[in-house]
Amino acid sequence: MTEWIDACATDDIDAEDLIRFDHGGATYAIYHAPDGDFFATAGKCTHEDVHLSNGLVMDYVIECPKHNGQFDYRTGEAKRAPVCVNLKTYPVKVEGGRVFIQVA
Template sequence: MSDEWIVACDFASVAANDVVRCDVADATYAVIKLSDGRCSVIDGLCTHGKAHLAEGFVDGTTIECPKHNGRFDALTGEPVASPVRVATTVYETRVNVDKIEFRKN
């Protein structure tokens, strides 16, 4: 665990209602931007079958997995549609000037 903020990507590189993949060291994350500009960084692999969530899509405040269409709440990580049953990790996320940053504390 670290208190350091990690740059995920440029704020402008993620469209509203979209998600992009971010790889840092040996971990992968999904960086989500909601329609109102709020951003969320979550674990990149689905808790159900390890699909890359960045290949899914954002619908309202949820992100849908591309593999079996399970859904997570993008802000809390809670599962909201089956077959997902285990929450994903949501990291503390901020927009710092023009960067989306997160930390793992």
């Protein structure tokens, strides 16, 4: 069963940045894209056990802070070594100035 989780306020995340969001024993990354849209992915890099929240958002790419691997956070696609496995993404909606993510 899936549910929408209230993750944060829209103004909790600067444009072209991300935050970490923990819920139900899992960790997620919530992104605020340069065009104003919001996205959500798994919170840790698929290469090693590293939180992406300390990484750098450049346009629609998140770069892992440990090894500089890159993902397109809109699709989860692995874009640059050493990451080879895509990042899991989650549906996002914005209502009343809040960001909700849909998790299993």
